Structures are given as C-alpha cells and as structure tokens.
Amino acid sequence: MIFHRKKKQPLNRTDSPAAKLMHSLLAMAWFVEARDPYTGGHLWRVGRLAWMLADAAGLGSSETARVSLGGFLHDLGKVGVPDEILRKPGGLSDEEYAVIKTHPDIGLRMLAGHPLMHLAADAVGKHHERPDGRGYPAGLSGDEIPIDARIVAICDAFDAMTSHRPYRAGMPIEKALSIIEQEAGRQFDAELAATFVELGRAGRLDGVVGHSDDGIPLRECPMCGPTLVVRQEQQPGEHLYCRNCGGEFELKFDQSRLVALPTGNRGAPADLEPDADHALIARAIDQMASSLPLEELIAP
Numbered sequence: 001m002i003f004h005r006k007k008k009q010p011l012n013r014t015d016s017p018a019a020k021l022m023h024s025l026l027a028m029a030w031f032v033e034a035r036d037p038y039t040g041g042h043l044w045r046v047g048r049l050a051w052m053l054a055d056a057a058g059l060g061s062s063e064t065a066r067v068s069l070g071g072f073l074h075d076l077g078k079v080g081v082p083d084e085i086l087r088k089p090g091g092l093s094d095e096e097y098a099v100i101k102t103h104p105d106i107g108l109r110m111l112a113g114h115p116l117m118h119l120a121a122d123a124v125g126k127h128h129e130r131p132d133g134r135g136y137p138a139g140l141s142g143d144e145i146p147i148d149a150r151i152v153a154i155c156d157a158f159d160a161m162t163s164h165r166p167y168r169a170g171m172p173i174e175k176a177l178s179i180i181e182q183e184a185g186r187q188f189d190a191e192l193a194a195t196f197v198e199l200g201r202a203g204r205l206d207g208v209v210g211h212s213d214d215g216i217p218l219r220e221c222p223m224c225g226p227t228l229v230v231r232q233e234q235q236p237g238e239h240l241y242c243r244n245c246g247g248e249f250e251l252k253f254d255q256s257r258l259v260a261l262p263t264g265n266r267g268a269p270a271d272l273e274p275d276a277d278h279a280l281i282a283r284a285i286d287q288m289a290s291s292l293p294l295e296e297l298i299a300p
Contacts, residue, residue: 037226041212047072070123077107
C-alpha cells in the first residue's frame with residue numbers, strides 16, 4: 001500500500017441525537033461490507049461518487065447529502081445473503097441470483113422504524129431498478145424510479161466494474177464509462193449517465209476509483225488477492241490484516257511514503273475481528289450534517 005501521507009485534520013464530531021442515529025446506520029452498513037474481503041471501500045466509493053454525480057446533476061446541497069447517504073447504505077440488505085453466495089468466486093446460478101435479488105427488500109426491512117429511514121429508503125430499496133423496466137425488485141421504469149436510486153445505480157455499477165474480484169480484474173475507467181454510455185436509457189438514466197461519463201472523462205473520478213478514503217489507495221493481499229484497507233488515521237508501526245487469509249502487514253515510511261509490508265505472520269483471531277472505521281464514518285456524518293438539517297428530519 002503506497003500513498004502520500006496527508007496531514008491529519010481535526011474531526012468535527014457531532015454529538016447530536018440525529019448524528020448518533022446516522023452513525024448507527026453507517027456502522028451497520030460497514031459491518032455488512034466487512035463480510036466480503038474483496039469489496040473494501042465500496043460503500044465509501046459509492047457514497048462519494050453519488051455525492052459528485054448529484055452535485056453535477058444540479059441537485060441542491062441537502063438533496064446531494066441525502067443521495068450520498070443512500071449510496072453509503074445501499075447494500076444494507078446484503079446482511080441477509082449467505083456467505084457462500086455473497087463471496088462466491090464466479091457466476092451465480094439462477095437460484096443464487098434469486099437470493100441476491102432479495103437484498104433491496106431486506107434492506108428496507110432493516111431500516112423499518114429507524115427515525116432516518118426516509119432519507120435512505122429510495123436508494124436502499126430501488127437501486128437495482130432500471131429505466132427499461134427490467135430491474136428488481138418491483139420492475140419500475142423511467143420516472144417511477146426515484147432520482148436517489150437512479151444516481152446510486154450508476155455509481156454502484158461503475159464501482160463494481162472498476163473493482164477487482166477473485167474471478168476477474170477491475171476494468172479500466174474508460175471501459176466502464178463506455179458501458180454506462182451504451183446502457184444509457186436501458187440500465188441507466190440517460191441524462192444522469194451522460195453527466196457521469198462527462199465527470200469520468202474529465203478525470204474527476206480518478207481519486208475515488210481504487211481508493212477506500214480520500215488519498216488512500218487500495219492494495220491487494222499478495223498471498224490471496226483480496227483488498228487491504230489502510231485507514232486515514234493509521235501510523236507507521238501499526239499492523240493491518242487480510243480479512244481472507246489472515247496475513248499480517250506492518251505500516252512503514254519509505255522515502256516519505258507510507259507502505260504496508262508483509263511480516264510473514266498471521267493475525268490472531270482477535271486481530272481479524274471486524275471493527276468499523278468510526279473516524280471515516282464521523283467524517284462522512286460531518287459532511288452530510290453540514291447540508292442536512294438532521295434534527296428537523298428525525299421522523300416523529
């Protein structure tokens with residue numbers, strides 16, 4: 001893992017009841033992501049891409065923040081998908097794909113009753129709908145699909161295409177953009193797809209693709225392939241672990257750059273326990289809370 005070290009910035013943590021509620025949602029989503037060692041940073045990337053696309057499409061600041069929240073939470077329902085399907089290194093059977101297709105509805109059930117449900121429900125429940133009506137779970141089409149879901153659908157698909165999986169390498173950005181362009185009006189909203197492609201060809205997405213946080217690129221485990229995620233606040237001398245094979249890595253400076261080097265050791269069970277990146281979540285909440293009047297949006 002190699003990147004230029006960024007100067008640490010103080011966190012503007014918000015301790016309001018609404019911010020704590022949002023933290024509970026984002027942490028829950030993070031633990032769902034932690035089940036799959038190949039998707040490190042997916043929620044951060046989709047949330048960030050959704051923010052960029054919503055802003056470029058002319059949405060207001062509060063709408064943009066809401067869409068970004070939906071991007072972070074969109075896969076919440078995958079907690080109900082068995083590991084043997086979620087982590088399968090290859091194509092899915094029809095029966096397995098039918099199980100995958102349940103995750104939007106599972107996500108909505110997980111949100112049910114949460115005071116902030118209404119902020120993320122469209123993205124969580126409808127991000128696999130398609131303008132041509134061939135999506136799921138409801139087969140909605142065109143403007144029946146809320147804009148939050150239309151935006152997150154593009155960002156989710158783009159990140160899936162540009163991310164590595166155990167059975168294939170991630171696509172180059174331009175190839176993924178070309179597919180989005182070709183599927184405009186069918187799989188993706190035509191106007192939003194055009195805006196997203198424009199962002200990509202202007203180089204605006206380069207700092208998100210292959211990253212798990214601002215300025216933090218991903219690295220693959222050299223032993224077995226899954227992604228390794230370095231956190232913004234980690235320092236030289238700290239260890240991180242592959243969530244698949246348990247391999248241990250130590251962070252060190254090399255010519256003013258921080259690198260993760262394999263130690264040859266394996267992590268103990270306690271080292272491999274998932275732990276939400278609370279600092280990243282706090283930064284996301286700070287950004288969203290600056291635009292969303294959270295206390296006013298808590299459902300009665």
